[in-house]
Amino acid sequence: MSTLLLLGAGLMLAGGGYWLGQQQAAHVPQAADAGPRILYYRNPMGLPDTSPVPKKDPMGMDYIPVFEHEPAAEPAGRILYYRNPMGLPDTSPVPKKDPMGMDYIPVYASEVTGPNQVRVSADKVQKLGVRTEAVQERDFSRNLRAVATLEPDEGALFSVAPRFEGWVERLLVKETGLRVEAGQPLFEVYSPELYAAAQEYRLAHRGLQRLAGGDEALRRGLAQLADSSLRRLQLWQLPEAELVRLRGGGEPSRTIAYPAPRGGTVLAKPVLEGARFMPGDELFRLADLSRLWLQVEIPEQDLALAEPGQPVSIGLEAYPGETFDGRVAFVAPVLNGDTRTLRVRVELDNPGGRLKPGQFAWVQLHHALGRGVALPDSAIIDSGRRRVAIIALAEGLYEPRELTTAGRHDGYWQVTAGVAPGERVVTSANFLIDAESNLMAALQGMNGGAGPEGAGDGREHDGHGGAPMVQDDGHDHGGHGSAPMVQEAGHDHGAMLAGEHAHAAQGGH
Known part of the structure; x- marks a missing residue:
């Protein structure tokens, strides 16, 4: 009886073991039937969680086999x-x-x-469209295009301002913009002071001629009077032709034709015919326009581009496709605090008077910076505080690097540290790689x-x-x-x- 009981118990244990084995086998993946062996299962949402057996996440999604x-x-x-x-x-x-x-x-x-x-x-x-290119060196230069204004050469400006009091009897040059030559009469003037001084000189000069053999003291007094009268006329800038006529014994003229002291273009004519003027009043303003100034406003960040003697190219809307050459003659020592610009003066010739004061022009300044490592704009991630480039180390392997730059010129950054020639830099989708x-x-x-x-x-x-x-x-x-x-x-x-x-x-x- 005991033998039968033991035999039955053994059969029950064997059956239970067989059933348990079948249940375990149902949960153990078979590498021979399922292809590559499953190592473990990872969270379907990419969370840091793994499992050695299949399971579901709290949302009911199956874990992914690895x-x-x-x-x-x-x-x-x-x-x-x-x-x-x-x-x-x-x-x-x-x-x-x-x-x-x-x-x-x-x-x-x-x-x-x-x-x-x-x-x-x-x-x-491939999906991101990542593109790379080799880092190379190139010659860097800075080019600045600025707007400028043509002005008369200040050294060629002069004012016609008589040194005596008088009245304008008749205007001989009545329009601004006219070109006058040196010595050309501008107006006829009547001046009591000039007329009196001229009469005084004439009388003294005649007295000397009549007392040719007379008293020496009297002759000496008349000579001093004639010299002082002539000196006053010279200081008042009486025209030389009138002085020569007086020395020859001619009668003083009531009106005198006042000549242009030098040739130029009439820029201003504030005087009117018949007007009275006082010593020093400006009656005409003339300028020699054969040479002009170009006043250029350079932004503060581009001050290094402006150096005395530097050649510049100049263009005007009036003459499309044509350029004029000039040189930087002067750089202002003080910055304009309102506009944060510095005035630079360019001098240029004006043959034929084609260039007109007041015209707007553009100026191209070129400054060579030497050779250096260059990265295109598309390769730079600029946060404002630092600049980063993504370097392709190998297929699919990238490294972000902070760069030291010396400026940006013509679509390229000049890099002084952070990348070397020959390395490959990402020029497309670099923001996505950096975000990752x-x-x-x-x-x-x-x-x-x-x-x-x-x-x-x-x-x-x-x-x-x-x-x-x-x-x-x-x-x-x-x-x-x-x-x-x-x-x-x-x-x-x-x-x-x-x-x-x-x-x-x-x-x-």
């Missing part, structure tokens, strides 16, 4: 370390198996990103930027190219389905492991 890499897909290069096949916080410097008999997965140097790097998959590179890099840095900063307790050497790792580290169910898993950073056998693999798993496990952005 398959073991096939040998043919493994990247070539030096093996840095081996990671746990289930995504557990465990690495090894040599090949080994986990407690379930699964081989640890090798991590290659080409898969690992540095502390300031970001890896983008090939399909994303900044996002990863922000995620790591939210989680402290370090691995689990006891792992590593206490150093913080930059978020660029690495996934954030969190604790989940006692296991520390990398963000986006990646493995955590740990230290084993005296090796700190934290930064390498974070960057590798962030994208190798298909959990990257």
